[in-house]
Amino acid sequence: MPLTRKAYRAAILHSIADPAEVGIEASYEYFEDGLLVVENGKISAIGHATELLSTLPADIEITHYQDALITPGLIDTHIHLPQTGMVGAYGEQLLDWLNTYTFPCESQFADKAHAHEVADIFIKELLRNGTTTALVFGSVHPQSVNSFFEAAEQLDLRMIAGKVMMDRNAPDYLTDTAESSYVESKALIERWHGKGRLHYAVTPRFAPTSTPEQLTLAGQLLGEYPDLYMQTHISENLKEVEWVKELFPERKGYLDVYDHYQLLGERSVFAHGVHLCDDECARLAETGSAIAFCPTSNFFLGSGLFNLPMAEKHKLNVGLGTDVGGGTSFSLLQTLNEAYKVMQLQGARLSPFKSLYLATLGGARALRLEDKIGTLHAGTDADFLVLDYNATPLLSYRLKQANNIAETLFVLMTLGDDRTVLQTYAAGKLVHQR
Structure with a gap:
């Protein structure tokens, strides 16, 4: 050459x-x-x-x-490919918003042509906004991930994505099973993980939409392939936190659910973390896990304010996420505009150099890729x-x-x-x- x-x-x-x-x-x-x-x-x-x-x-x-x-290049540590078509949807908090807008939108990804079209639009939007690496949620359909990786591979992008695992508390047309989610994820891992600059992330949507059996198999996948990623949501919304307590009464709290199923680790990224406590931050840091700070969607869905100073105190890795479609912009510059306001409302400051860090090297460290990007x-x-x-x-x-x-x-x-x-x-x- x-x-x-x-x-x-x-x-x-x-x-x-x-x-x-x-x-x-x-x-x-x-x-x-x-x-x-x-x-x-x-x-x-x-x-x-x-x-x-x-x-x-x-x-x-x-x-x-x-x-x-x-x-x-900017690094987006939390974004949803299938929600591109519903970005800016009006007037709901998290759980209603999922049922009203998100699930119907994600159902369209059963269609291969639709998955291809959205993957193309999505990648163009990322690059137009200066995002060169993203940690991406697909839909429950393997096709969503195949389409995304095919488009990313053509441009030799460093991207991470995974098929959503979701076997309960969602519409029948959008659920898999514990077993099918394991088999389909494994096939995607074998096809894409480590190919060019692509990586796979095991992706249980969040604790309420996975049975204990499915979470067990998600943990099993991480054990079978040591350098896989894991992405999910945590402590975004107070009603969601209460729901997790009802569904998993035997666990100490939301993070403990994931901990029990061995989903914490050096390549595990948890989106939001708005309502984490000190002990949970300490445990995330101890296991090398990271948080994706998503200020735009936390404002848009009325979820709350992420406590960055608490994360810093525990030396917890934090990256930045647009969280499209809960977030309303693919732009990490605009996301940092919102992050500054989140800190202001808590009587804290966000210097422009800390902002630059969150959008670049901080994201790379959250993804354990600081030797390659950031x-x-x-x-x-x-x-x-x-x-x-x-x-x-x-x-x-x-x-x-x-x-x-x-x-x-x-x-x-x-x-x-x-x-x-x-x-x-x-x-x-x-x-x-x-």
């Missing part, structure tokens, strides 16, 4: 550590006039343009961006974005008043959206151009 080497010159910013652990100043690297060198889908060098240019061959192709910022370090996958300072008239005007990179970054996260993403690169290839 011939060597393909290209360079990209612009302002460059990436997270290198969690600000909660090392302080803000030590948490990022910023090059006002930076250069990113990419070889065969990997980053080979990053630094000041003045220092790196002299080390490059004379004939290298250099793309120079004015008024732009290069960052790592930063722009040499040797990592060349998944990166070019953000346009002049994407909208207001953004352009406002950024001219910004005095430093902290202010610029914060404005990008409050005023920015899909229009701000000029280009998205995955494994060194241009996969979205505005």
